[in-house]
Amino acid sequence: MANKLSRRSALKSMAAVGIGVPFVFSDMSKAGPNETLNHASFGGEGMALSDIRSLAASKNLRLVAVAEVDTARQAAVRKQFPNVRLYQDWRELLDKEKGLNSANISTPDHMHAPITMRCMQAGIHVYTQKPLTQTIYEARQLKRVAADRRIISQMGIQIHSHEVHRTVVAMIQGGAIGKIREVHSWSDKQWGDRGARPDRKDAVPASLNWSWWLGVAADRNFIGGGYYHPGNWRKRLDFGTGTFGDMGCHILDPVFSSLSLTQPISVRAEQGAPNAHNWGLDCIVRYTFPGTKVTTDRVTLTWYDGAARPPQAVRDQVGKRTLSGQGSLYIGTDGILYSPYIAAPILLPEEKFRDYRRPTPGAQNHYLQFVEAVRGNGRTSTPFEYSGNLTEGVLLGCLATRFPKSTLEWDQAKMEVTNHKAANEHVRRRYRKGWEVTGL
Numbered sequence: 001m002a003n004k005l006s007r008r009s010a011l012k013s014m015a016a017v018g019i020g021v022p023f024v025f026s027d028m029s030k031a032g033p034n035e036t037l038n039h040a041s042f043g044g045e046g047m048a049l050s051d052i053r054s055l056a057a058s059k060n061l062r063l064v065a066v067a068e069v070d071t072a073r074q075a076a077v078r079k080q081f082p083n084v085r086l087y088q089d090w091r092e093l094l095d096k097e098k099g100l101n102s103a104n105i106s107t108p109d110h111m112h113a114p115i116t117m118r119c120m121q122a123g124i125h126v127y128t129q130k131p132l133t134q135t136i137y138e139a140r141q142l143k144r145v146a147a148d149r150r151i152i153s154q155m156g157i158q159i160h161s162h163e164v165h166r167t168v169v170a171m172i173q174g175g176a177i178g179k180i181r182e183v184h185s186w187s188d189k190q191w192g193d194r195g196a197r198p199d200r201k202d203a204v205p206a207s208l209n210w211s212w213w214l215g216v217a218a219d220r221n222f223i224g225g226g227y228y229h230p231g232n233w234r235k236r237l238d239f240g241t242g243t244f245g246d247m248g249c250h251i252l253d254p255v256f257s258s259l260s261l262t263q264p265i266s267v268r269a270e271q272g273a274p275n276a277h278n279w280g281l282d283c284i285v286r287y288t289f290p291g292t293k294v295t296t297d298r299v300t301l302t303w304y305d306g307a308a309r310p311p312q313a314v315r316d317q318v319g320k321r322t323l324s325g326q327g328s329l330y331i332g333t334d335g336i337l338y339s340p341y342i343a344a345p346i347l348l349p350e351e352k353f354r355d356y357r358r359p360t361p362g363a364q365n366h367y368l369q370f371v372e373a374v375r376g377n378g379r380t381s382t383p384f385e386y387s388g389n390l391t392e393g394v395l396l397g398c399l400a401t402r403f404p405k406s407t408l409e410w411d412q413a414k415m416e417v418t419n420h421k422a423a424n425e426h427v428r429r430r431y432r433k434g435w436e437v438t439g440l
Helices: 006-015 047-056 074-082 092-097 109-121 136-148 163-173 212-215 242-251 253-259 312-318 368-374 382-398 420-424
Strands: 037-042 063-067 085-087 103-107 123-131 155-156 181-187 264-271 285-292 295-305 326-332 337-340 344-349 407-411
Touching: 006 047, 006 092, 037 047, 037 092, 047 063, 047 074, 047 103, 047 123, 063 092, 063 242, 085 092, 092 109, 103 109, 103 368, 109 136, 123 264, 123 368, 136 285, 155 326, 155 368, 155 382, 163 253, 181 253, 242 295, 242 326, 242 382, 253 326, 264 382, 285 382, 312 326, 312 337, 312 344, 368 407, 368 420, 382 407, 382 420
Parallel strands: 037 063, 037 103, 063 085, 103 123, 123 155, 181 295
Antiparallel strands: 181 326, 264 285, 264 407, 285 295, 326 337, 337 344
């Protein structure tokens, strides 16, 4: 296929996804319905490799380039895609690969925003892993630029397209349990650390460029033994978002979808404060949201992670059942919906809903939906317009854990905490000198 599309072809693609014309293009990376996407991956192993495989399952996508900062983690993608061009520096990939249509950004959380922003500025359509960003400001900016540049976007919350989650959303929006008063959601994962950061400087593996791995984060010594790389970065304040950021985007997705939530009026962390370098454990965070068409005038959402769980009075709502390791409990005016994570929802009391006919929305393929949307066929279900809002909400909860026992009043329009000046220092981060990205 030609790397540059004709204006006529591009306009036809835009019309297929409902985008108005005329529109001034800065890049012709949007593929047409009969064309194959030239695709790049930022990240080469772990979740990145899973994303690559799922996207490349489409015959309409060709993986042409991968950036992976640790060359020891390039072997698997090279074996499966022998013709792929491999880079260690993601900036070099963007400088050299001029015919890209799409990309997945599947790096540690702190690099989601800078890489995604650079891709969008080059006219590349983006599939970015959750959480979309590490800060609220970054999420707001990606959402704005995606809209301004008409970028096709999708956040990597693939469970959004699972039949179970789609069924929960349909049941709540269909009024199965009346107006929702409160929701309790939880995860038993423990992406946090109460220990101090080791005071040592270890040798950096020859395969890893430590400065490039740090990216926008402040410089520091490398600590081996898996302290940062490849997986425990999730626990560290400067690189991950803890259990809440990791799993909140999955578990709260059907909550935000079904209740049509915007941003909270206030948020309060009861426990789970981080220390100087690490996210906390056993968090309890309570939000108050304005009402929507499917809720009471105001609705509360409480998050629990690690060993924390809803109070006994709430757990009693599910009878003798033991709560699943992860899930949500929706309490409505006419009943209760218990939603174990990726398992069939249960309406309670059971005798009341014995004859209830649950909706059957079916499943979608989250990855192939993105591929086809970029080709001009349909839309994505978690574009940044939606997933940016979800991410902001989750990250506001992460922010609240830094100030336990303080009710933070949130002004969405101004993007600030109106009653706690110190909290606003964490709405946006300062990038390391030399790693600044326009727009962030």
